[in-house]
Amino acid sequence: MDEPLVRWDWIARNWDNGGPTSVKVLLENHIVMAFVPVIAGLLIAIPLGLACARYRWLYQPTVGIMNVVYSLPSLALFSILLSVTGLTQTTVIIPLTLFSLAVLIPAVVDGMRSVPDHVRQSAVAMGFQPMRRLTRVELPIAVPVVLAGLRVAAVSSISLVSVGALIGQGGLGYLFIDGWQRQFYTPIVVGIVLVVALALVADLVIIAAQRLLTPWARRRA
Amino acid sequence: MITFDGVTKRYADGTVAVDDLSLEVPDGAITVFVGPSGCGKTTSLRMINRMIDPTEGRVLLDGKDVTTVDPATLRRGIGYVIQQAGLFPHRRIVDNIATVPFLLGWDKKKARDRAMELLERVGLDPKMARRYPYQLSGGQQQRVGVARALAADPPVLLMDEPFSAVDPIVRASLQEELLRLQSELHKTIVFVTHDIDEAVKLGDTVAVLRVGGKLAQVAAPADLLSDPADDFVREFLGRDRGIRRLGFVPAKNLALDPAPEGVTPEGHGTFNPARDSLRAALDAALLSPDGLAVAVDDDGRVLGVVGQAALVGAARG
Amino acid sequence: MNWLIEFFGSAEYWSGDDAIPLRLLQHLEYSFLAFAIAALIAIPLGLLIGHTGRGAVIVVVSANAARALPTLGLLVLVVLLIGVGTLWPVLIPLIALAIPPILVNTYEGIRGADPDLRDAAYGMGLRGSQVLFRALLPVALPLILLGLRLSAITVVATATVAAYVGLGGLGRYIIDGLATKNYAEVFGGAVLVVLLALAVQTGFTLLNRVIVSPGVRQVR
Ligand SMILES: Nc1ncnc2c1ncn2[C@@H]1O[C@H](COP(=O)(O)OP(=O)(O)OP(=O)(O)O)[C@@H](O)[C@H]1O
Numbered sequence: 008m009d010e011p012l013v014r015w016d017w018i019a020r021n022w023d024n025g026g027p028t029s030v031k032v033l034l035e036n037h038i039v040m041a042f043v044p045v046i047a048g049l050l051i052a053i054p055l056g057l058a059c060a061r062y063r064w065l066y067q068p069t070v071g072i073m074n075v076v077y078s079l080p081s082l083a084l085f086s087i088l089l090s091v092t093g094l095t096q097t098t099v100i101i102p103l104t105l106f107s108l109a110v111l112i113p114a115v116v117d118g119m120r121s122v123p124d125h126v127r128q129s130a131v132a133m134g135f136q137p138m139r140r141l142t143r144v145e146l147p148i149a150v151p152v153v154l155a156g157l158r159v160a161a162v163s164s165i166s167l168v169s170v171g172a173l174i175g176q177g178g179l180g181y182l183f184i185d186g187w188q189r190q191f192y193t194p195i196v197v198g199i200v201l202v203v204a205l206a207l208v209a210d211l212v213i214i215a216a217q218r219l220l221t222p223w224a225r226r227r228a
Numbered sequence: 229m230i231t232f233d234g235v236t237k238r239y240a241d242g243t244v245a246v247d248d249l250s251l252e253v254p255d256g257a258i259t260v261f262v263g264p265s266g267c268g269k270t271t272s273l274r275m276i277n278r279m280i281d282p283t284e285g286r287v288l289l290d291g292k293d294v295t296t297v298d299p300a301t302l303r304r305g306i307g308y309v310i311q312q313a314g315l316f317p318h319r320r321i322v323d324n325i326a327t328v329p330f331l332l333g334w335d336k337k338k339a340r341d342r343a344m345e346l347l348e349r350v351g352l353d354p355k356m357a358r359r360y361p362y363q364l365s366g367g368q369q370q371r372v373g374v375a376r377a378l379a380a381d382p383p384v385l386l387m388d389e390p391f392s393a394v395d396p397i398v399r400a401s402l403q404e405e406l407l408r409l410q411s412e413l414h415k416t417i418v419f420v421t422h423d424i425d426e427a428v429k430l431g432d433t434v435a436v437l438r439v440g441g442k443l444a445q446v447a448a449p450a451d452l453l454s455d456p457a458d459d460f461v462r463e464f465l466g467r468d469r470g471i472r473r474l475g476f477v478p479a480k481n482l483a484l485d486p487a488p489e490g491v492t493p494e495g496h497g498t499f500n501p502a503r504d505s506l507r508a509a510l511d512a513a514l515l516s517p518d519g520l521a522v523a524v525d526d527d528g529r530v531l532g533v534v535g536q537a538a539l540v541g542a543a544r545g
Numbered sequence: 546m547n548w549l550i551e552f553f554g555s556a557e558y559w560s561g562d563d564a565i566p567l568r569l570l571q572h573l574e575y576s577f578l579a580f581a582i583a584a585l586i587a588i589p590l591g592l593l594i595g596h597t598g599r600g601a602v603i604v605v606v607s608a609n610a611a612r613a614l615p616t617l618g619l620l621v622l623v624v625l626l627i628g629v630g631t632l633w634p635v636l637i638p639l640i641a642l643a644i645p646p647i648l649v650n651t652y653e654g655i656r657g658a659d660p661d662l663r664d665a666a667y668g669m670g671l672r673g674s675q676v677l678f679r680a681l682l683p684v685a686l687p688l689i690l691l692g693l694r695l696s697a698i699t700v701v702a703t704a705t706v707a708a709y710v711g712l713g714g715l716g717r718y719i720i721d722g723l724a725t726k727n728y729a730e731v732f733g734g735a736v737l738v739v740l741l742a743l744a745v746q747t748g749f750t751l752l753n754r755v756i757v758s759p760g761v762r763q764v765r
Pocket residue numbers: 239240241243244245264265266267268269270271272422
C-alpha cells in the first residue's frame with residue numbers, strides 16, 4: 008500500500024470547490040442535520056419530561072417507548088422514511104429527533120428527580136407559584152443532569168448523521184461513501200476527523216454553557 | 229491505652245486541624261472529645277485507626293506507634309462507628325454485623341451466631357436480622373452500626389457523633405444503651421460529639437478541644453463543670469453549668485428532716501438518696517407545692533424530707 | 546402490516562444465504578463479540594479510575610469523544626486498511642461505540658457511591674480491593690448494568706451497518722432492500738433488529754433481578 012492516509016492536496020482542492028460535495032458544503036449540511044434534531048428534541052423533551060416527572064403513570068410507558076426507539080437501527084428508519092419524505096434533510100432529521108428524545112426525556116425526568124425534596128418543599132413554603140417554582144428553583148437544579156443528557160444526545164446525533172449518506176443525505180458521511188467507492192483513504196479520514204472535531208466543539212460548548220448556567224455546581228472534577 | 233504524643237495534623241491546604249495534642253486515653257473507660265464544629269475532633273479520632281496519619285507526633289496504641297502497623301490489620305482490631313452508620317446497603321443486617329468476623333476468616337456459622345447475639349445485645353428484635361438497611365429506621369441503623377463495631381470483640385471502639393442524626397428521645401435511649409453495654413464490656417471507647425450534655429453524660433473523661441485543634445481541658449465531667457480551665461471552656465459548658473454539675477453530686481449525704489404529719493409521696497416530688505443526684509433532689513423540691521423534696525427508699529417508703537434552703541446549702545458544698 | 550406478512554411469509558427468507566436464522570446468528574455474533582470485548586476493556590478501566598480517581602478527567606472526556614466516532618466511516622476505513630478476511634472491520638467500530646456507555650457508567654457508579662459507605666468500609670479494615678469489590682461494586686451495579694444495557698442495544702442496532710461493506714447480519718435486509726427499493730425487506734429487517742434489541746433489554750432486566758441485591762434495588 009503506497010497510498011498515504013491523507014493527501015493534503017485533495018483537501019485543498021475539495022474544501023470549497025463550488026460543487027454540492029465540497030467539504031465545506033457537506034460540513035454545513037452536517038451541522039444542520041445534526042443540530043436541528045437536538046434542539047427540536049430538547050424543546051419536546053422538556054414538557055414531556057416534566058409531564059412524566061409530575062404524573063408518574065406516564066413515566067413507565069414513555070420510557071418503554073423510548074427504549075424501543077433507542078433500539079431502532081437508524082439506517083432502517085432513514086430507509087423507510089425515504090419512501091415518505093423523499094431525498095430531503097427531513098428524512099434524516101425526523102429519526103434523529105426521535106433518538107434525541109430517547110436520551111433527553113429520561114434526562115429531564117432524572118433531572119427533576121434530582122431536585123431534593125426539602126428544596127421543593129421549602130420553595131412551596133416560601134410561596135412560590137408552581138410556574139415560578141419550576142423556572143426559578145426546579146429547572147436550575149435539574150440543569151446539570153439535563154445537560155449531561157444533552158451532551159450525549161448532541162455527540163450521538165453528530166455521529167449518526169453520517170449514516171444518512173447511505174440514503175444520499177449524510178453530510179460528511181458522503182465522504183465515507185465516496186472514499187469507499189474509490190478505495191481512497193483521504194475523504195474517509197477527513198470525514199472522521201471533522202465529525203469528531205465537530206462533536207468535541209459541541210461538547211465543549213455545552214460544558215461551557217453548564218458552567219455559565221450553574222456556577223454553584225462547579226465541581227472539583 | 230491510647231496515647232497522643234505531640235500530635236499535629238496539617239492538611240494539604242494548610243489547615244491545622246489538630247495542634248500539638250498530647251493526651252492519654254485510659255483503658256476500659258469512655259473518653260469523650262467535645263468541642264465546636266471544625267475543632268479537629270474527627271481528625272483526632274481518625275488518627276487512631278489510621279484513616280488519617282499525623283503530620284507530626286505519634287499516636288500510640290498500647291505503646292506501639294500506629295503508623296508502624298498495617299492499616300487494615302489495625303482497623304480490624306478497632307471498632308468504628310460513624311454518624312450515618314455507613315451500613316452496606318446490599319447486605320442483610322446479620323451479614324452487615326458479621327462483616328469484620330468474615331474478614332477475619334471466622335467460620336460462617338460462628339460469625340452469624342455472633343451477629344445474632346449482638347443484635348439482641350444492642351436491643352434489636354432478632355427478626356430484623358434478615359432485613360436490609362433501608363428497612364430500618366435511623367435509630368435502628370445506628371444500633372446495627374454499634375453491633376457491627378463490636379462484632380469481633382475489639383478492645384477499642386471509636387465513635388464519631390454516632391447519635392447526632394437521630395431525634396432526642398432515640399438519642400437518649402441509645403446513650404443509655406451504650407452505658408449499659410459499657411458496664412458489661414469495659415471497652416476503651418473514644419467518643420466524639422459536639423454536644424456537651426452528651427459528653428458529660430457518657431464520658432468518664434472529657435477532653436474539650438477549641439477551634440484550631442488545641443486541647444483546652446481534660447477532666448472528669450464533674451470537675452469540668454465545677455472548675456472550667458478558662459473562659460472558652462466556661463462559655464462552651466453553657467449557662468446552666470451549676471445546675472448540671474449537681475447531676476454528679478450524690479444525694480446520699482443530705483441531712484433529712486423527719487416528714488411532717490400528712491406528707492406523702494403523692495403530690496410531692498420524690499428522690500431516692502441511695503441512687504439519685506443532688507440535681508434530682510433539687511428538682512423534686514421545685515416540683516412540690518410546699519418546697520419539700522420527699523426522700524423515698526427502693527420500696528417507696530418515705531425516709532424523710534429536705535427543704536429548698538437545705539438543698540441550696542448542700543449544693544454550695 | 547402488509548410489509549410484515551410479505552417479508553416473514555416469503556420462503557426466500559427462510560432458507561439459503563438469506564435465511565432469517567442465519568442472518569440473526571451472524572448479527573448476534575458481531576454484536577456479542579464487540580460487546581464482550583468492550584465490556585472486558587471498559588469495566589476494569591471504569592472500576593480502576595472510579596476507585597482511584599486517577600486519570601478520570603481524561604478518560605471521561607475521551608469516552609465522550611469516542612461516542613462521536615462515526616461507525617460508517619470507521620468501518621470503511623478499517624476494511625480498506627485490512628480487508629474483509631476477518632471480523633475486525635465490524636468489531637473495531639462497534640467496540641469503539643460500545644465502550645463509552647459502559648466506561649462512563651462504571652466510573653460514575655463507583656465514584657458516586659455514598660462516601661460514608663466507603664469510609665465505614667475502610668474503617669472496618671477492608672483493604673482497597675475489598676472496599677471496591679465488597680462495598681462499592683454491589684452498590685454501583687444498577688448503574689453499571691444500565692451502561693451495559695445501553696451499550697448492548699446500541700451495538701445491536703448499529704451492527705446493521707456492517708452489511709454496507711458486504712458483511713452479513715440483519716443489516717443485509719436493510720441494505721439490500723434499500724438497493725432494490727424493496728421496502729418490505731427493509732421493514733422486516735428493522736423489525737428483526739428491534740425484536741433482538743427488546744430481547745437484550747429483557748435479558749438485562751432479568752439479570753438485574755438476579756444479581757442486584759434487593760437492598761440496593763430498593764434504594765434507587
Ligand atoms: N481533608 C481535609 N482537607 C482540608 N481541611 C480539612 C480536611 N478535613 C478536615 N479539614 C479541616 O480541618 C478542621 C477540623 O476538621 P474535623 O473534621 O476534624 O472537625 P470536627 O471537629 O470533627 O468538626 P465537626 O463537629 O463539624 O464534625 C476543619 O477546619 C476542617 O475544615
